Amino acid sequence: MKDFMDLTKFPPKSQYKDSCKNIFFSYSQNNSNFQQGYLGIQQTKITGILNIRRPITNPLLTDKIEIIFTGKEFVKWNEAEVGNNISNKFIELSYIIWESSIKGVYQKITELDLPFEIPLPDYLPASLLFKRPITSKIYYILKAKISRPTKYFGLKCDVKIVSVMCPITRWNLPIKPTSLLIPMVRTSNPTSKGVEYEVNLYQTTLGIGNSIIIPISLTLENMKVYVKRIKICLKEYHQLMQKKVVHYNSEDIVKSEIFGDQLMLVSGTMNKYEIKAKLDLVTKNQEKPILPSVHSDHIVIWHKIEVKITLNDAPKIKFEKEVNVVNTICEEDASMITEERRRSNWSKMDKLSAKAVYNLLIN
Structure with missing residues (x-):
């Protein structure tokens, strides 16, 4: 024993x-x-x-x-x-x-x-x-x-x-940011207060425990207007369904803030700012863990990245984009799985080739 x-x-x-x-x-x-x-x-x-x-x-x-x-x-x-x-x-x-x-x-x-x-x-x-x-x-x-x-x-x-x-976990391969930016929002013309802005993402599938970068560009034509605060958060939505009964809830799971005095002007300009905001999707030391996105018969969980820009002497800018949140494996395990798949595919091809040669010989 x-x-x-x-x-x-x-x-x-x-x-x-x-x-x-x-x-x-x-x-x-x-x-x-x-x-x-x-x-x-x-x-x-x-x-x-x-x-x-x-x-x-x-x-x-x-x-x-x-x-x-x-x-x-x-x-x-x-x-x-x-x-x-x-x-x-x-x-x-x-x-x-x-x-x-x-x-x-x-x-x-x-x-x-x-x-x-x-x-x-x-x-x-x-x-x-x-x-x-x-x-x-x-x-x-x-x-x-x-x-x-x-x-x-x-x-x-x-x-x-x-x-x-018997707990079950679903997994994704590591998320690699795209080379092309994914737009969240941009102005085609300055607002009435002379504000131009653009916000992008590098990815719309986010790995729990990872960090993401959100590029933000701001141009302020009006000297009275300045940035007081930029708040970025991951919002989690729960929808529970049974026949005609639906319960709906949302809450901020992870957030980060940048204050106006932390911003730096783009070199050679007097009114343009480029910010790379960071959001850490960590669950350690959090009271409420991040749940992965899921869609079952009665339980639906989805997520959005929300950006709020609070300005002095101009309306607040607020927008959001839906994202998919997943558990991701490490690069080492991903490489091992990729190698196993490659060997398996080669083995299948070898068997098919051998069978083709055999068929030619007997015919």
């Missing part, structure tokens, strides 16, 4: 929905979670081990053990709309990982480790949880369903359930 404990990591107790001290899950050797592979980039699977440790004096009697992987979408409305609560199961995969060698005969098990592997479809959304405006989540559960003889008269069999939460 000691060697087994040294080699394997276990989900925390708080992750269990139905627990049993002598039947429990563990991660596959050298892994620290159930998900293996980058969902959204490569073929991904759930792997783990179901461990049974029963005393000899009280063995487990069973004739079949199943592993069930389930994904659900949950929205809990307020008390006035409780009838509209959502608990939607959008995937369920079941696999028999152990069966009695004699059909219908229960066998005694005291110590057994049952590895399992479940391929995941590429379309699955990531796990998520938020509580405003309404508690909502997408979550996945791994369940061990153990058939055993019943203790109740008239029933042939009973089941023992052990279940644990």
